[in-house]
Amino acid sequence: MLRILHGSDLQMGRPFRPRAAKALRQLAFELDPNLIVISGDLTQRAKVHEFQAAWKLLEELPQVPIVVTPGNHDVPLYRFWERLLVPYRSWNRTIPHELDSVTVVPGATVVALNSASPWRAIVGGRLTQAQLRFARQSFDNESTDGIRVLVTHHHFVCKSAGGGGRPIPDAQLILKQIEEMEVDVVLSGHLHRAQVAMSRDVVPGESSGIPLITAGTATSRRGRGEERGINTVNVLDVMEHQIRVTPHLLENNEQAFEALDAISVMRRPMPNSSLSLTGHMVSEERA
Numbered sequence: 001m002l003r004i005l006h007g008s009d010l011q012m013g014r015p016f017r018p019r020a021a022k023a024l025r026q027l028a029f030e031l032d033p034n035l036i037v038i039s040g041d042l043t044q045r046a047k048v049h050e051f052q053a054a055w056k057l058l059e060e061l062p063q064v065p066i067v068v069t070p071g072n073h074d075v076p077l078y079r080f081w082e083r084l085l086v087p088y089r090s091w092n093r094t095i096p097h098e099l100d101s102v103t104v105v106p107g108a109t110v111v112a113l114n115s116a117s118p119w120r121a122i123v124g125g126r127l128t129q130a131q132l133r134f135a136r137q138s139f140d141n142e143s144t145d146g147i148r149v150l151v152t153h154h155h156f157v158c159k160s161a162g163g164g165g166r167p168i169p170d171a172q173l174i175l176k177q178i179e180e181m182e183v184d185v186v187l188s189g190h191l192h193r194a195q196v197a198m199s200r201d202v203v204p205g206e207s208s209g210i211p212l213i214t215a216g217t218a219t220s221r222r223g224r225g226e227e228r229g230i231n232t233v234n235v236l237d238v239m240e241h242q243i244r245v246t247p248h249l250l251e252n253n254e255q256a257f258e259a260l261d262a263i264s265v266m267r268r269p270m271p272n273s274s275l276s277l278t279g280h281m282v283s284e285e286r287a
Helices: 018-031 048-059 081-083 090-093 129-140 170-179
Strands: 002-005 034-040 065-067 100-105 108-112 145-153 183-188 195-198 211-214 231-238 242-250 261-266 282-286
Touching: 002 018, 018 048, 018 231, 018 242, 034 108, 048 090, 065 108, 090 100, 100 129, 108 129, 129 170, 195 261
Parallel strands: 002 034, 034 065, 108 145, 145 183, 183 211
Antiparallel strands: 002 231, 100 108, 100 282, 195 211, 231 242, 242 261
8 A cells, every 4th residue: 555645735934833734743653654745835925934944844754755846825926026037946946856846656656747837827827738748758757557646736626615716727638638648646735625526527538537636735824615724634545446535634723633534536447456565766857
C-alpha cells in the first residue's frame, strides 16, 4: 500500500493558524506517509518571509519525498510590476522545487503542474498545452507500473456552492488528455474545502473516470462553505484496485485532526496484478 498525505492552501501570512500547523505535524508523524503533496498557496501574499516560513514548516514534517506546486497566492497581487515582470521571484529564491516538476518514488510517478496564471488571471488558473506535453512525456518516460498522480492548484470541477472561483478553463478538453495519459488520480486545492469528484462529472465516457481529489485549507482561517473556520487534509491509501480517501478535520479550538469516514474510488486497471513499492526514487524538474 502507498500512503499519500495531501494538504493545500497553507496561506502563510495573516490567515495562518499556528495551532493547525502543529496539528498537521502531529498527524503527519502519526500517519507515516510515503509521500506528502502540498497543492499550492503556500503563502498569502507571495512575500519572501512567508515562503521561508512555509518551507520551514514543510521541513519539520516527516523526511519523505514532498511535492509542492504554486497557487495564485504564490504570485504577487498588489505588487503590480513584480507580478508582471518576475511573478515567481520569491518562490525561486526560497522554494527548492521548480514550477512544473516530476517526482518518482517507489510505487508512484507524480507530475506537478503550475496552474497559477499571473498574466491572464488573478484568482483563476490555466494550464497550457506545453505543460500537458511535459506531463505526458514525464509519465511515458517512467517504466514503473505504479500509480500516476497529477497535481495542480486549481480545480477542474466544483460540486457545491461556497466560493472558490470557476474551474480551470477548457476543463473538459484537458481532462480528456489527462485520461489519455492514464493518470490514476488528480490532486488539487484552491476551493478551501474538501471534495471528491470524478472526471465523469465533466467528461462523458463509459468507465468510472479519474478521481479528482481536492483538499481544503490545511493551516489557514479561510475555510469556505461547510468548512468555514475549520481545517482539512486528505489521506490517500492506494491499494491494488482502489484508492481510499480519508478526510481529516481540525475543528475550532481542537488540537488534533480527526479522521472522517473514508471514501473509496476505483483505480484504472493495471498491467500487473499488484502495486509494487520497490524500485528507485528520483526527482526531475522543469523550469
